[in-house]
Amino acid sequence: MIVRILGEGQYDLDDHALDALNGLDTQIEQAIDSGDEAMFRTALHGLLSAVRASGSHHQIDSLDESDLILPPPDATIDEVRELLGDDGLIPG
Amino acid sequence: MSLMKRISLIFRSKANKALDKAEDPRETLDYSYQRQLELLSKVRRGVADVATSRKRVELQVNQLEQQAAKLQGQAEKAIGAGREDLAREALTRKSGLTSQITALKEQQATLQGEEEKLVLAQQRLQAKVEAFRTRKETIKATYTAAEAQTRIGEAMSGIGEEMGDVGLAIQRAEDKTAQMQARGQAIDELIASGALDDASQLNAGDDISRELDALSSTSDVEAELARLKAGSTPQAIESGDEGGDILAAEPETVRAEGEANEGGRA
Numbered sequence: 001m002i003v004r005i006l007g008e009g010q011y012d013l014d015d016h017a018l019d020a021l022n023g024l025d026t027q028i029e030q031a032i033d034s035g036d037e038a039m040f041r042t043a044l045h046g047l048l049s050a051v052r053a054s055g056s057h058h059q060i061d062s063l064d065e066s067d068l069i070l071p072p073p074d075a076t077i078d079e080v081r082e083l084l085g086d087d088g089l090i091p092g
Numbered sequence: 093m094s095l096m097k098r099i100s101l102i103f104r105s106k107a108n109k110a111l112d113k114a115e116d117p118r119e120t121l122d123y124s125y126q127r128q129l130e131l132l133s134k135v136r137r138g139v140a141d142v143a144t145s146r147k148r149v150e151l152q153v154n155q156l157e158q159q160a161a162k163l164q165g166q167a168e169k170a171i172g173a174g175r176e177d178l179a180r181e182a183l184t185r186k187s188g189l190t191s192q193i194t195a196l197k198e199q200q201a202t203l204q205g206e207e208e209k210l211v212l213a214q215q216r217l218q219a220k221v222e223a224f225r226t227r228k229e230t231i232k233a234t235y236t237a238a239e240a241q242t243r244i245g246e247a248m249s250g251i252g253e254e255m256g257d258v259g260l261a262i263q264r265a266e267d268k269t270a271q272m273q274a275r276g277q278a279i280d281e282l283i284a285s286g287a288l289d290d291a292s293q294l295n296a297g298d299d300i301s302r303e304l305d306a307l308s309s310t311s312d313v314e315a316e317l318a319r320l321k322a323g324s325t326p327q328a329i330e331s332g333d334e335g336g337d338i339l340a341a342e343p344e345t346v347r348a349e350g351e352a353n354e355g356g357r358a
Contacts (some may be wrong), residue, residue, distance in 0.1 A: 003096070004100075004253065004257065006257050006260055006261075007209055007213070007257065007260070007261045007264075008212075009212070009216050009257075021096075025094065025095050025096055026094070028095050029094055029095045032095070060215070060216055060219040060220070061219040061220060061222060061223040062220075062223065062250070063220060063223055063224060063227060063246070063247050063250030063251055063254075064250050065104065065246075065249045065250050065253055066100055066103075066253060067100065068096035068097060068099075068100050069096060069099040069100040069103055069253075070096055070099070071099065072260075072261075072264070080095075083099055083102070084095075084098055084099065084102065
């Protein structure tokens with residue numbers, strides 16, 4: 001399973017490591033829905049740290065697609081909302 | 093996996109859109125490669141821009157620190173001259189500078205972070221562009237419509253995601269740099285208008301500097317006078333060789349030498 005942290009690159013993760021991340025992912029979603037910046041920040045940092053800790057860097061010159069993509073560590077709720085909008089932040 | 097899934101789906105759909113437009117997939121490969129090279133040079137420019145902004149902030153920090161040090165010196169001078177009011181004013185201005193310096197240093201750290209991120213992004217993209225070029229040539233050389241479609245799709249989505257990521261990094265760095273530049277400009281204007289200026293410049297024309305100038309020129313004059321007086325005494329002795337003064341001075345010199353000799357012996 002390949003996970004990309006935006007601005008950082010891709011990580012290889014075991015499939016079972018992913019289960020642990022699900023809870024944090026749900027928290028992030030809730031924080032975005034309720035606009036709770038502090039909770040969002042804590043959950044996002046937890047999630048990114050978990051990916052970095054349990055994953056290893058994906059080969060830099062491979063052209064593989066990621067299974068999952070995560071926002072950059074310093075992203076704000078607004079930025080993530082824009083990311084989720086189809087014509088948002090991602091340059092075409 | 094909802095949030096992570098949603099973001100990756102959006103990235104994928106962007107890459108697929110580019111692919112869908114293609115009539116001959118091999119043209120898509122070439123076109124994509126061109127865009128990758130453009131993006132790479134954009135990243136390089138981005139790194140240079142961020143570095144320039146960071147250096148500018150560094151210069152401003154140095155400038156403000158020098159001014160803070162000058163104000164500190166002025167406060168000490170004012171205290172020495174018994175002018176607590178002036179010292180207070182100088183210290184107040186210095187504390188204003190200190191908060192600006194703290195803010196600038198934070199920005200400097202942010203810019204440094206952006207610069208490092210972009211350098212890494214550039215390395216990643218460079219590696220992927222190289223890989224893409226090799227893959228592209230292989231696909232074109234062995235092109236058969238049936239298999240090419242899938243292989244091109246794989247290559248394109250992999251590089252498309254990387255390009256989206258790096259493009260995003262560039263965009264964010266540009267936004268941050270623009271903010272810093274606006275702030276940097278504001279600080280330049282403050283310095284130019286004299287609001288942050290140190291009080292030691294003669295042409296600064298503010299009250300502290302005028303009073304301190306007056307104070308220091310008074311004390312400078314006194315010091316100069318004292319020096320002149322001290323300098324003119326020996327001259328008077330030399331010129332008045334036969335005068336009575338030299339006789340009065342001689343025993344003192346002898347006594348001083350005698351003390352020094354005794355000290356040496358002890």
